[in-house]
Amino acid sequence: MDSDRQHKLEARADILRALAHPTRLFIIEELSRGERCVSDLTRMIGADTSTVSRHLSTLKQAGLVRDRRQGLQIWYNLRVPCVLNFFSCIEAVLQSTAERHLNVLDHK
Amino acid sequence: MDSDRQHKLEARADILRALAHPTRLFIIEELSRGERCVSDLTRMIGADTSTVSRHLSTLKQAGLVRDRRQGLQIWYNLRVPCVLNFFSCIEAVLQSTAERHLNVLDHK
DNA sequence: TAACTATTTGGCAAAATAGCCAAATATGCA
DNA sequence: TGCATATTTGGCTATTTTGCCAAATAGTTA
Numbered sequence: 001m002d003s004d005r006q007h008k009l010e011a012r013a014d015i016l017r018a019l020a021h022p023t024r025l026f027i028i029e030e031l032s033r034g035e036r037c038v039s040d041l042t043r044m045i046g047a048d049t050s051t052v053s054r055h056l057s058t059l060k061q062a063g064l065v066r067d068r069r070q071g072l073q074i075w076y077n078l079r080v081p082c083v084l085n086f087f088s089c090i091e092a093v094l095q096s097t098a099e100r101h102l103n104v105l106d107h108k
Numbered sequence: 109m110d111s112d113r114q115h116k117l118e119a120r121a122d123i124l125r126a127l128a129h130p131t132r133l134f135i136i137e138e139l140s141r142g143e144r145c146v147s148d149l150t151r152m153i154g155a156d157t158s159t160v161s162r163h164l165s166t167l168k169q170a171g172l173v174r175d176r177r178q179g180l181q182i183w184y185n186l187r188v189p190c191v192l193n194f195f196s197c198i199e200a201v202l203q204s205t206a207e208r209h210l211n212v213l214d215h216k
Numbered sequence: 217t218a219a220c221t222a223t224t225t226g227g228c229a230a231a232a233t234a235g236c237c238a239a240a241t242a243t244g245c246a
Numbered sequence: 247t248g249c250a251t252a253t254t255t256g257g258c259t260a261t262t263t264t265g266c267c268a269a270a271t272a273g274t275t276a
Contacts, residue, residue: 006130012202015201017128017263019124020121020127022117026109026113048266054224054225056223062205063208079204080204089190093188093191096187156235156236157253158236158238158253158255160253162234162255177243177253180242180252181251182254
């Protein structure tokens with residue numbers, strides 16, 4: 001595998017890794033409905049503020065969200081709404097996985 | 109956050125986590141071109157067979173690939189081709205990230 | 217300036233992931 | 247049966263990720 005291809009695959013994996021956490025998926029979904037500030041999200045998630053802040057910084061680092069300060073608060077918004085399209089495919093995976101499990105039961 | 113939603117987010121995150129590795133993305137791309145056996149992939153990837161086998165089992169566990177034995181070899185194929193659509197969005201993220209970096213340079 | 221609120225960062229411990237080697241398993245063939 | 251090939255699994259170590267607490271930073275208001 002040449003190093004150019006390797007590099008591209010790593011860049012893609014970085015983005016997927018940023019998405020691959022329940023809390024961060026929650027944040028993405030929430031931001032798809034509109035801008036939210038850190039304390040809003042923290043309240044909804046119910047974790048430590050510092051934890052939520054770290055998740056946000058992971059998403060920002062990956063280029064998935066953007067932030068802007070307004071007074072004391074920092075508002076986050078979704079930078080790349082097309083990530084939402086991911087989920088329809090993921091649901092398809094989950095669906096087929098569920099069927100597969102049913103089949104396993106059938107074969108018993 | 110209710111536990112039903114939590115559960116759904118975890119299921120999605122499981123699938124994204126399975127995708128979030130350069131080698132596994134390579135495998136997905138390769139399988140999108142057609143069925144491949146473990147030794148084919150091992151040769152292309154250049155890692156230990158056991159490592160490649162573990163990556164395959166991660167993808168299988170997530171419901172992304174399927175395998176079938178034929179004689180000594182086990183052939184893997186893509187179970188959910190729609191994952192390929194992910195990548196067009198990911199490329200968009202990468203593109204916008206690149207632009208953002210250029211802007212940073214502009215501002216200096 | 218001091219006190220207060222919102223957010224980020226440093227530092228740590230626990231848990232999850234990755235990759236290798238060696239050993240086990242499954243199949244084919246003499 | 248015995249040997250060879252293909253793949254998976256056990257076991258280990260190194261690395262990464264996660265989440266909390268405490269401390270630092272940024273901005274507002276008196």
